[in-house]
Amino acid sequence: MIDPIILFFLLGAVAGLLRSELRLPAAIYEFVSIVLLLAIGLKGGVELSRQPFTDLLPQMLAVVAMGFGLTLLAFPVLRYLGRFKRADAASIAAHYGSVSVGTYAVAVAYLGSQQISFEEHMPLLLVLLEVPAILVGIVLARGISRETRWKSIAHEVFLGKGIVLLLGGLLIGWVAGPDGLSSIEPLFVDLFKGILALFLLEMGLIMATQMGSLRRHGPFLVVFAIAMPLFSALVGTWLGWSLGLSIGGTTILATLAASASYIAVPAAMRISVPEANPTLSLAGALGITFPFNVLIGIPLYHALAVWAHTFAKG
Numbered sequence: 001m002i003d004p005i006i007l008f009f010l011l012g013a014v015a016g017l018l019r020s021e022l023r024l025p026a027a028i029y030e031f032v033s034i035v036l037l038l039a040i041g042l043k044g045g046v047e048l049s050r051q052p053f054t055d056l057l058p059q060m061l062a063v064v065a066m067g068f069g070l071t072l073l074a075f076p077v078l079r080y081l082g083r084f085k086r087a088d089a090a091s092i093a094a095h096y097g098s099v100s101v102g103t104y105a106v107a108v109a110y111l112g113s114q115q116i117s118f119e120e121h122m123p124l125l126l127v128l129l130e131v132p133a134i135l136v137g138i139v140l141a142r143g144i145s146r147e148t149r150w151k152s153i154a155h156e157v158f159l160g161k162g163i164v165l166l167l168g169g170l171l172i173g174w175v176a177g178p179d180g181l182s183s184i185e186p187l188f189v190d191l192f193k194g195i196l197a198l199f200l201l202e203m204g205l206i207m208a209t210q211m212g213s214l215r216r217h218g219p220f221l222v223v224f225a226i227a228m229p230l231f232s233a234l235v236g237t238w239l240g241w242s243l244g245l246s247i248g249g250t251t252i253l254a255t256l257a258a259s260a261s262y263i264a265v266p267a268a269m270r271i272s273v274p275e276a277n278p279t280l281s282l283a284g285a286l287g288i289t290f291p292f293n294v295l296i297g298i299p300l301y302h303a304l305a306v307w308a309h310t311f312a313k314g
Contacts, residue, residue, distance in 0.1 A: 003109065003110065003113055004193075004197065005106065005109055005193060005196050005197045005200055006106075006200075006294060006295065008197040008198070008200045008201045008204070009200040009201065009203060009204045009291070009294055009295075010204065011201060011204060012200065012201040012202060012203065012204020012205040012206075012207070012208070013204035013205070013207055013208050013291065014204075015204070015205060015208075016204060016205040016206075016207065016208025016209060017208045017211065022205065023205065024198065024201060024202040024205070028198070029199075029202050032195055032198045032199050032202070033199065034165060035187065035188065035191075035195050036101070036102075036105060036192075036195055036196060036199055037101060037161075037162060037165035037166055037169065038165055038168070038169040038188060039169070039188040039189070039192050039195070040101065040104065040105060040108075040123045040126070040166065040169065041123055041127075041165060041166040041167065041168060041169020041170045041172070041173065042169040042170075042172060042173040042181060042188055043120060043123060043169075043173065043188075043189075044120060044121055044122065044123025044124050044126075044169070044170050044173065045123075045169060045170040045171060045172060045173020045174040045175075045176075046120065046173040046174070046176075046177060046178050046181065047119070047120030047121045047173075048121055048124065048170065048173070048174045049173065049174045049175075049177045049178075051121070056121055056124065058243065059121075059125065059243050059245075060124070060125070060128055062239060062242075062243060063125045063128050063129055063239075063253075063256075064128055064129075064131075064132050066129075066235060066236070066239055066257060067097055067098070067128070067129045067131070067132030067133050067136075068097070068132045068133075068136055069235075070096065070097040070133070070232050070235065070257065071093050071094055071096070071097030071098075071132065071133040071136040071137060071140075072093075072097075072136060072140075073231075074092070074093035074096045074097060074228055075089055075090060075093040075140050077224065077228075078092050078093055078224065081220075082220045082221070082224060084280070085276075086140075086141060087141045087273050087275045087276040088276050088277055088280055088281075089140075090137045090138075090140035090141035090273065090276070091137060091141065091265075091269045091273055091276035091277075091278070091280070091281050092224075092280060092281050092284060093133075093136075093137055093140065094133045094134055094136065094137025094138075094140075094261075094265050094268075094269060095133075095260045095261050095262070095265045095266070095269075095281045095284070095285050096133075096228050096229075096232070096260045096284075096285075096289075097132065097133030097136060097137070098129060098130055098133040098134065098260070098261035098264060098265045099126055099129040099130060099256050099259050099260075099261055100259035100260055100261055100262060100263075100285070100289075100290060100293075101126065101162060101166075101263065102199060102200070102203055102262075102290065103255060103256075103258075103259035103290060103293050103294065103298075104122075104126055104252070104255065104256060104259065105196050105199070106196070106200070106293075106294050106298060107251065107252055107255040107298050107301075108252070109192075109193055109196055110298050110299070110302070111248050111251060111252070111302075112193075114302075116247065116248040116251070116302075117246065117248050118245075118246055118247075118248030118249040118251065118252050119245060119246060119248075119249040119252075122249065122252045122253075122256075123166060123169075123170060124170060125253065125256065126166065126256060127163065127166045127167060127170070129256055130162070130163060130261070130264045130265075131158075133261070133265065134264065134265055134268045134269075137265070137268075137269065137273070138268075138272045138273065141272070141273040141276065142272070142273065152271050152272075160263075160264055160267055160268075162263050162264050163264065200294070203286070203290065204291075206286055207286050207287055207290060207291055210279075210282055210283045210286050210287035211287055213279045213280070213282075213283035213287065214283045214284075214287045214288065221280065221283065221284050221288075222284075222288055224284065225260075225284040225285070225287070225288035225289045225292070226288060226289070226292055228260075228289075229258035229259070229260070229289055229292065229293060229297060230258070230297075232257040232258045233254040233255070233257055233258040233297065233300070233301045233304060234254075234304070235257055236250075236253045236254035236255070236256060236257030236258065236301075237250055237253070237254040237301065237304045237305055237308050238308070239253060239257075240252075240253035240254060240305065240308075241305075241308045241309065241312060247302075247305045247306055247309050248305075250305035250308060250309065251298075251301050251302045251304075251305040254301040254304060254305060255293065255297070255298055255301050258289075258293060258297055258301060259289070259290075259293060260284065260285035260289045260290070261285065262282060262285045262286050262290070265281070266278055266281065266282060269281070
């Protein structure tokens, strides 16, 4: 059976393509986004309170290195095979080296429906993966010069709404612990899938608006928006297995690697690389990669994780 949250996404996509009047009010979408980000952060913070920080350091460093590496690999493909302008290639590469909170949330819901456990500190890795791709994308587009507005960029990267909510949730969960959060579980735990369903409804509507851009900019971006996540998922699967993560944890890491940002990176690129065309990045990330991951990718990445762990046992 198809998970109901996927059906909500399909409802939004079909409604958008048919030019329906269906819209999620801006205030409701803002509320849904805030609850979703805080819920993810709180859950990770509770797990952080249960284990020493030093035990997580190798995974944190490895994930940051992966964020740098995927962005650096995507750039020459876009620049020389796709023949994009330097600024556009750097911007798109940054989107694909970063992560999608929405895709992560769908992966969590998918594993929950399959009753598959995973390491609960994954939100920490999610936050870490937001930053490296942005920094690399800026350097690739502009180089390091006096004209680079590092102060504004740092403010957007580290004090943007998404990072503040995720880090804030992590800190609150870490300080309060599982017992301290019991009073707010009805909103942030029990209603998580319902909140996610509304979020995906809006994502389906937004995705439909990007289809025209994909038609205008040719087939290369479509191919890249599917091939890059598949390659990145292989890297994430290998890294998850190498770090000793469980099958569920490896699935999550592969999903993080395969996802593309549509919140933090667009905001940072708007400040630092204003000449880059944001339509190209969002058309690929939201028009192709997000629905591909939600409908096909996540079950595929789970199968990859199962295969990797089975292969490792001989």
